[in-house]
Amino acid sequence: MKENLFFEIRKKTCPLxxxxxxxxxxxxxxxxxxxxxxxxxxxxxxxxxxxxxxxTELSKAIKRSRYLSLMSYTRKIRFT
Amino acid sequence: xxxxxxxxxxxxxxxxxxxxxxxxxxxxxxxxxxGKVIDKEDWGLRDLAYKINTxxxxxxxxxxxxxxxxxxxxxxxxxxLNERIIRYLFIKxxxxxxxxxxxxxxNE
Numbered sequence: 555m556k557e558n559l560f561f562e563i564r565k566k567t568c569p570l571x572x573x574x575x576x577x578x579x580x581x582x583x584x585x586x587x588x589x590x591x592x593x594x595x596x597x598x599x600x601x602x603x604x605x606x607x608x609x610t611e612l613s614k615a616i617k618r619s620r621y622l623s624l625m626s627y628t629r630k631i632r633f634t
Numbered sequence: 635x636x637x638x639x640x641x642x643x644x645x646x647x648x649x650x651x652x653x654x655x656x657x658x659x660x661x662x663x664x665x666x667x668x669g670k671v672i673d674k675e676d677w678g679l680r681d682l683a684y685k686i687n688t689x690x691x692x693x694x695x696x697x698x699x700x701x702x703x704x705x706x707x708x709x710x711x712x713x714x715l716n717e718r719i720i721r722y723l724f725i726k727x728x729x730x731x732x733x734x735x736x737x738x739x740x741n742e
Contacts (some may be wrong), residue, residue: 580725581696582736622641622723623692626683 568605570612578611580618586625592614594629635669636703637727642713643686643720644693646679655717657695663712669701673733687719698730 563576569575576585589604591610594617599609619625644656658706661671678696686692701709713722 561665579731579736584736603669618723618725620683622643622721623682623684623686 566603568603568608570608571605576606578615580615580622580624582615583619583624586612586616586619590625592629592631594626635700637672637700638662638696638703638706639725639727640697640699642697642722643694645689645718645720646691646693647689648718650694652718653693656716657714660695660697663709663738664697664701667701667708669699669705669706671697671699672730673698673711675733675735689720693722696735698720698733 570578576582578585580586589602591597596613599606604612617623620627644653648656659718660694661674664671675696677696679691680694681691703726710722711726713719
């Protein structure tokens with residue numbers, strides 16, 4: 555098949571379980587905000603390709619920072 | 635002895651004297667219970683993501699302490715009795731990270 559030469563099959567890997575990837579922490583708002591939708595919901599791991607182990611860490615960290623009011627539980631989207 | 639991270643929110647509508655009193659009280663409480671304050675950090679006045687008791691802002695304090703895990707109960711009791719302290723969170727960690735925390739780096 556000619557097409558297969560151009561489209562290599564690449565495995566998607568977890569962005570958080572690399573060697574250089576940052577530690578999941580409830581104080582790291584920049585990292586956590588990447589895994590939350592505009593409304594404030596946690597994005598499922600099948601979309602972001604985070605491994606199951608890291609996803610549990612993520613969801614725990616997000617819930618902690620929500621309790622401390624660093625992140626919001628919900629947010630209204632205003633159309634301007 | 636175990637390592638704990640504690641974040642404490644203090645309501646903004648107080649005078650400066652009261653403010654330093656509460657901070658002193660927190661450290662005294664930890665020492666009285668046989669613990670040790672390893673390091674602390676002042677995050678300053680921050681906007682809350684949502685209103686807590688009609689408050690929109692709060693002072694954030696972050697502590698790294700080592701204390702017996704059974705003594706945390708009495709600390710929590712004392713904090714919940716204090717009206718100035720809006721919220722607190724204790725989290726057990728294996729090892730303390732180096733300061734400053736990432737929340738301060740993001741602000742710059």
